[in-house]
Structure formats: structure tokens, C-alpha cells
Amino acid sequence: MRLCVPIPCFFPKMDFADALRRVKALGFDAAEGYDWRGFDFAAVRRALDETGMELLSLCTTEFRMTDPSFRGAWLNGLRESCAAARTLGVRRLITQVGPDTGAPRAGQHESIVQALKAARPILEDSGVTLMIEPLNTLVNHPGYYLWSSVEGFDILLEVGHPLVKMVYDIYHQQVMEGNIIPNVVNHLDLIAHLHAAGHPGRHELQFGENDYHFIFHAIDQAGYTGACGLEYNPTLPAEESLKIARALYAQA
Numbered sequence: 001m002r003l004c005v006p007i008p009c010f011f012p013k014m015d016f017a018d019a020l021r022r023v024k025a026l027g028f029d030a031a032e033g034y035d036w037r038g039f040d041f042a043a044v045r046r047a048l049d050e051t052g053m054e055l056l057s058l059c060t061t062e063f064r065m066t067d068p069s070f071r072g073a074w075l076n077g078l079r080e081s082c083a084a085a086r087t088l089g090v091r092r093l094i095t096q097v098g099p100d101t102g103a104p105r106a107g108q109h110e111s112i113v114q115a116l117k118a119a120r121p122i123l124e125d126s127g128v129t130l131m132i133e134p135l136n137t138l139v140n141h142p143g144y145y146l147w148s149s150v151e152g153f154d155i156l157l158e159v160g161h162p163l164v165k166m167v168y169d170i171y172h173q174q175v176m177e178g179n180i181i182p183n184v185v186n187h188l189d190l191i192a193h194l195h196a197a198g199h200p201g202r203h204e205l206q207f208g209e210n211d212y213h214f215i216f217h218a219i220d221q222a223g224y225t226g227a228c229g230l231e232y233n234p235t236l237p238a239e240e241s242l243k244i245a246r247a248l249y250a251q252a
Contacts, residue, residue, distance in 0.1 A: 001194075002030055004228070017044050086127075
């Protein structure tokens, strides 16, 4: 399993291209971004080429999939995001599904499925994989619709497309469901990426109730060959925190 660094978590005020170089100097070969709209694309492309870093994921610009009336805006945002991803050699986009609108959940579930089905031609044209993300509603994202990875897997099975997957965030699912290892290893065909943080607090992986050595080892043994983003709020200085994470978990 590769560890990768979400730049906004550790270097939010640094120029993105410079942050890529800093992450490379710390011994990592992969990073993530969120909102790409403020990027200097030429500078980011140069930094990727110079360092050999891989930018593993970005986010879409629109997140509201639970309400059919926003579908056109979401699809337009997806087209723009796929074009941006291709410019930078990014092969995955993260999208959130949006708030619980208060409508019956069955209807919101179906709206998400239909939005993802409508996205399939865009994804096929770009070759980009789109990843939906369940989030916790108890601590960080009250009012969000998709809190359950189990429902997320059901949505993916209904969409039934190899370019529509999940980013499984271990922290969020520890808050909401637990049962981390079985839920991951039994759905590796539907998971394209992982995120991790210590719980409670969403800080360093070694601070919390999860034994990430055991979790990562089990996922590796199950055949996962992707990456895990260190998506946490560091309590230590950013570079120190990342050095410790790499030392503790890079060979987990």
C-alpha cells in the first residue's frame, strides 16, 4: 500500500507546486489535491514532471447529487473536473453526494444512482475514475446524506460501471459503522482509494483507537494495491507528522 499526502491537510497556505516538491523531499511519491480551480496548471505540471510525483486525486466542483434538479450543474462540473484531471495526469476524482434534502431516502438514493449513470459517458471519454465518498454525520458532516459505506456499495452495484468506485475513509467509517476490515476486504472491487485518520479527533494515525498496522496489513494481505491518503489534521508540525507517518506505516 502506498501512502499519499493530501496537500491541503498539511500545507494549506503553500503554493501547490512548491508543496509537491516539499512532499517529495519527505520521501513520498504521491499526493492529493481538492479544489483544482485555483491551480497554476503549468506550474503544477512542471513540479510533477520534475519530481516524478503522482497526483492521485482531485475533487469535482459540484457535490449535490441527492436532488435531481442539480444534476445538470453536477454533470457540467464533472466535465470540467475531468478535463482538469487529464491535464495533470490525474486518474481519479472524488465527489460527495450532497446533503440529505429531507425527501424520502429511497428517492435520494435513486437520484444519486441516476446521476452516476448519467456520468458514465463523461468518464468513458476521459478515462477518469469517479469515487463517491461516505462521510460521518456525527462529528464532521451533519446533514450529509451518504454516511454508510454499505449503502455506498449498494449504489455502486446498481450503477455497475468500472469507472465508478468509492473512496473508503477509515476514519469516517470508524465513527459511523466500525467493522472496518471486513467492509474493506470484502469490497476491494468497489474501492479505488482509501483515506485514514486517528479516531477520535481526526489526527495522526497513531493517536486513537484504531491499530493501523493491523488494518493496513489485513488490507494488503487481501490484495489491495492502491494508496491511502493521510487525511488528518496534524497535531505535530506538518513535516514531523509526515516523517513519523512514513516511518510507522510505509511498510505496515
